[in-house]
Amino acid sequence: MIDVDISSRLGDFSLSAKFEVNSGITAIFGKSGAGKSSLIRMIAGLSAPDNGRIALGERVVFDRAASINVPIQQRGVGMVFQDSRLFPHMNVERNLLYSQWAAGRKSAVGLAEIAELLGISHLLKRRPHGLSGGEKQRVAIGRALLSNPQLLVLDEPLASLDASRKAEILPYLLKLKNEFGIPMLYVSHSLGEIEQLADTLVLLDAGSVVAHGPIAQMLSNLELPQLASGPDAGSLLFATLNTYDEQWQITEFGLEGQVLQLPGQLGTVGQDARIRIKAKDVALARKAPEEASVRNVLSVVIEGITETSGPYAEVDCRVGEQHLRARLTRHSVHELQLVAGQQVFALIKSVALDQ
Ligand SMILES: Nc1ncnc2c1ncn2[C@@H]1O[C@H](COP(=O)(O)OP(=O)(O)OP(=O)(O)O)[C@@H](O)[C@H]1O
Numbered sequence: 001m002i003d004v005d006i007s008s009r010l011g012d013f014s015l016s017a018k019f020e021v022n023s024g025i026t027a028i029f030g031k032s033g034a035g036k037s038s039l040i041r042m043i044a045g046l047s048a049p050d051n052g053r054i055a056l057g058e059r060v061v062f063d064r065a066a067s068i069n070v071p072i073q074q075r076g077v078g079m080v081f082q083d084s085r086l087f088p089h090m091n092v093e094r095n096l097l098y099s100q101w102a103a104g105r106k107s108a109v110g111l112a113e114i115a116e117l118l119g120i121s122h123l124l125k126r127r128p129h130g131l132s133g134g135e136k137q138r139v140a141i142g143r144a145l146l147s148n149p150q151l152l153v154l155d156e157p158l159a160s161l162d163a164s165r166k167a168e169i170l171p172y173l174l175k176l177k178n179e180f181g182i183p184m185l186y187v188s189h190s191l192g193e194i195e196q197l198a199d200t201l202v203l204l205d206a207g208s209v210v211a212h213g214p215i216a217q218m219l220s221n222l223e224l225p226q227l228a229s230g231p232d233a234g235s236l237l238f239a240t241l242n243t244y245d246e247q248w249q250i251t252e253f254g255l256e257g258q259v260l261q262l263p264g265q266l267g268t269v270g271q272d273a274r275i276r277i278k279a280k281d282v283a284l285a286r287k288a289p290e291e292a293s294v295r296n297v298l299s300v301v302i303e304g305i306t307e308t309s310g311p312y313a314e315v316d317c318r319v320g321e322q323h324l325r326a327r328l329t330r331h332s333v334h335e336l337q338l339v340a341g342q343q344v345f346a347l348i349k350s351v352a353l354d355q
Helices: 036-044 092-103 111-117 133-146 163-180 191-197 215-219 330-335
Strands: 002-010 013-021 025-029 051-056 059-063 077-080 151-155 184-188 200-205 208-214 234-245 250-255 258-263 272-278 282-285 296-307 312-319 322-329 343-348 352-354
Touching (some): 013 036, 013 200, 077 133, 092 133, 133 151, 163 191, 215 322, 282 322
Parallel strands (some): 013 208, 025 184
Antiparallel strands (some): 051 059, 234 250, 250 258
């Protein structure tokens, strides 16, 4: 558990953050200048807030009233920055070992295991200048892990990478979460990254935490325009891989007693999956369509309809216990006479999947 209740002035900027999050990956999300880096610097111990308290698990690492300010080396926080900050004169192996030495404690997991997990075993004797951006970032993550941290803080670790390098690193971050169970604070501007990784989201705006909570709930909250508007806004649904049909090469996922079909072999039976569906890729129909090419049709119940000042309306639908959002024109909502409480069919045109 990370428990933060702090306030601080940085020049003309005021930062005020109060939230409690459990383990897993917590995304710190907000626009440029919202205060994300300032907040995590204070949690890591790189700077001290004017007031308040920070506890990491059972340990109070900062408490202004009690004059507690545990220095960074003793906070047990591993950090990864946008630029990998590797030592150029040391090879990868020595870079990795450095943090263990600097922290003065041995990691619970050995170098070989971490190198294997991050896919960098073959790079140990190389110097950083010959590595790709993605490889450097994996080494930086390994280095942070070898300090045996109780919390890993990643400040926009993928921001300097192109899309294909990003896609290369994301699975490693998921492996870290699943295999090490180490709590992570993950700062990012990118909603796409956060949707794939995070369990919890802390939303910062102009120096204040405006909301925090489980990721799917935050994304479906239409009162948070920072998350709910924009062309990529949508829903995150948790499903399980049911079967793979070899003949048609279609994978079927179970979602609240209904099914979604996606092309290709997308994992193993029983595996959990995150399904991301953009609101603009969902259409609604009063009757189940017949002879349509759209394969994914879910029976849903309309929870609420929010009309914007423009041509669109956001329709919040419930699928079992989960939420699916559709962005329709206000004209369609009017023509179909859609109202809250009504059972309708959601036609899903496109889906992104993360395991
Ligand atoms: N030491 C400081 N003195 C004065 N102002 C500061 C200081 N540190 C940060 N700020 C200001 O605080 C605000 C928040 O900065 P911060 O770097 O935390 O934002 P951010 O959300 O991480 O932004 P970005 O996504 O662009 O990295 C900015 O306006 C910045 O100029």
